[in-house]
Ligand SMILES: NC(=O)c1ccc[n+]([C@@H]2O[C@H](COP(=O)([O-])OP(=O)(O)OC[C@H]3O[C@@H](n4cnc5c(N)ncnc54)[C@H](O)[C@@H]3O)[C@@H](O)[C@H]2O)c1
Ligand SMILES: [Zn+2]
């Protein structure tokens with residue numbers, strides 16, 4: 001029988017979010033209902049509320065979550081009721097041209113639940129990134145549930161569902177950071193600081209953190225940055241070159257999503273180095289670079305979707321590292337909050353006060 005739960009709804013562009021009753025249908029074939037235990041507040045939730053993603057209001061927000069599978073629909077074999085899972089927003093299809101070529105991390109046809117969750121009056125909801133986990137329970141495709149070690153704290157584990165995975169993966173998967181590399185990270189919010197952590201895990205010798213906020217730089221230092229640069233007062237390109245013998249970093253990760261920080265990343269990179277764009281730009285943004293520099297500097301200019309992760313491969317592995325004390329996911333949980341405090345958490349995120357506020361149920 002369909003269930004009624006409380007969820008955080010964005011009704012219209014720029015309007016404060018509010019708690020409303022959400023109807024969650026029983027899972028159909030290939031679907032699962034998950035009892036959410038924790039869900040982080042990501043910048044993308046705010047983008048949705050501000051109409052920056054699309055106009056499919058009303059949205060059921062929240063997409064960085066962990067919980068326990070409650071029920072599964074027909075034909076579901078990958079998870080069962082009682083499993084502790086991290087929700088992912090790229091459930092691979094196994095059949096598109098990327099999947100068929102053995103590159104499922106690029107899957108071009110990722111899927112979500114077929115049925116819709118609704119408001120009490122029957123209005124269909126659009127779940128953020130196909131998840132909608134600022135709710136006591138949510139309906140997803142079974143492939144969006146990735147089983148991990150249940151001993152992990154849900155607040156920490158859920159962060160792998162978006163920002164932390166995006167940052168770690170930008171360094172390790174997309175950037176291919178290796179032992180001894182120099183890495184610069186421009187923008188050290190939740191995503192950028194996760195890239196710092198990823199670079200450290202991969203054995204980078206130098207990790208240069210760049211931000212305009214000293215609080216973020218302090219956190220970066222605690223997570224493994226060897227150098228910090230406040231780009232409000234210091235030219236970041238010069239500073240990265242100075243820290244790397246005058247050459248630039250092997251890998252530069254842009255985690256802001258703006259043309260000026262992309263340009264800094266482009267020039268802060270050594271010859272034949274790699275730029276990874278993980279920050280998400282808005283449709284109006286443009287970049288103007290001398291084509292000769294694009295050619296002459298060589299290397300690779302890449303973008304990173306969700307850290308080019310494969311949830312089934314990466315989530316359990318990162319949870320194991322967390323359990324062994326080698327990956328400090330707890331450092332990203334600045335505060336835990338109640339479901340009705342999401343609007344306040346947006347405010348704090350906007351002012352740069354937090355890496356992550358996490359709703360716990
Ligand atoms: N590619 C993906 O799959 C993916 C996944 C999640 C988030 N994102 C994107 O990553 C970006 C960062 O997300 P977040 O959650 O870390 O946001 P955040 O707001 O926590 O962090 C942004 C950081 O950038 C810093 N910053 C702002 N302007 C700057 C500038 N000019 N120079 C240097 N630093 C600057 C801020 O001080 C802040 O620390 C966003 O664009 C978000 O949408 C991408
Ligand atoms: Zn596919």
Ligand SMILES: [Zn+2]
Nearest residue numbers: 042044162163
């Ligand atoms: Zn997110």
